[in-house]
Amino acid sequence: MKTVITYGTFDLLHTGHVNLLRRARKLGDRLIVGVTTDSYDQSRGKLNVMESLEERMENVRKTGLADLIIKEELEGQKIHDIRKYGADVFVIGSDWSGKFDYLREYCEVVYLERTKGVSSTDLRSARNPIVYMGIAGYGRIAGRFLRESKYVSNIEITAVFGRNKEKARRFAESHALLEYYTEYEQFLDRVHAVYIAVPHHL
Incomplete structure (x- = not known):
């Protein structure tokens, strides 16, 4: 057998x-x-x-x-x-x-x-539509969150917000994000949810 x-x-x-x-x-x-x-x-x-x-x-x-x-x-x-x-x-x-x-x-x-x-x-995505998320901040915590997010279904990180345009741009490029912003309201208009990755006092 x-x-x-x-x-x-x-x-x-x-x-x-x-x-x-x-x-x-x-x-x-x-x-x-x-x-x-x-x-x-x-x-x-x-x-x-x-x-x-x-x-x-x-x-x-x-x-x-x-x-x-x-x-x-x-x-x-x-x-x-x-x-x-x-x-x-x-x-x-x-x-x-x-x-x-x-x-x-x-x-x-x-x-x-x-x-x-x-x-x-594909079946999970059909049951639960994708949530497009943005990250406020571009430091060590932001990078760690982005890496961990890849293990969660139906979450896609698409944008980063930060006050320093050059740092935001570099972060977006290094993590293959679609967009980066220095205007917070404009950033909010482009995502469904935001992960705040800046120090608490900020």
Whole structure:
């Protein structure tokens, strides 16, 4: 019996997920699906998952494609699972191409092309429209906030406000922001929300 194993968050299960599971199933006689836990997603910076672990596992079960559904709880678990379940083939989406080549020591590794035109990110955006945010200030705190914001769905930082035009311009360019302003009211007209990144007394 040939065993295939794959992993994913499977948030907002869509046709792309189902297509990948169906194609993975055809590579063997048995398919094991690992679904990432909330704590594991958070530990790797994935903060935008909308459904609970139970919902995501149940959605995978309903496809009828998985012979066994397990939880992926920690880094390094894949090697343990491959050995434990005697997996012959590890399957993952092609957007991870090369990332899991180290598993070739334990089994065959196959990267499958993703279904074009559909993703969990797109579905999250459809449910929750994007909030365009501006940052007031261009110091260390502003840069740190901008980096962290990339882990949150439906937030896009588009502009910076500051009194010094040259510093605001440099900050916008270094972080690929669309706009910079030295007039606060004009800045407010261009965004939905503002993160204040200046010292408290200012």
